Amino acid sequence: MQWQYKTLLVEFQKDGLLGEKYIDEDETEAMLNEEGRQGWELVTATMMPEGLMLFCKRELQPSQHPEGAAEGIETVEAPDDGTVGSIKIF
Numbered sequence: 001m002q003w004q005y006k007t008l009l010v011e012f013q014k015d016g017l018l019g020e021k022y023i024d025e026d027e028t029e030a031m032l033n034e035e036g037r038q039g040w041e042l043v044t045a046t047m048m049p050e051g052l053m054l055f056c057k058r059e060l061q062p063s064q065h066p067e068g069a070a071e072g073i074e075t076v077e078a079p080d081d082g083t084v085g086s087i088k089i090f
Contacts, residue, residue, distance in 0.1 A: 002059070004060045006055075007053060007054065008056065009051055023051065028052070039059075040056040041058060
């Protein structure tokens, strides 16, 4: 199975000049639901200085990787020891 990856940055919001920084939960939920409808699954989230970095994945469909790598995608094959699959780098 091969995967496609995507990163999303949810930037902090701020109330006024001196207000506390926060993540808009409703906006984030709506964004994640839309990504989910497109087949993306949230894998992990990491706090960054500018907001929340979300890492998503979805299975690469056969039409997305015909024989040979698709344009703009580099395929890196892992060692043939059964420990790791191939990686798609965009």
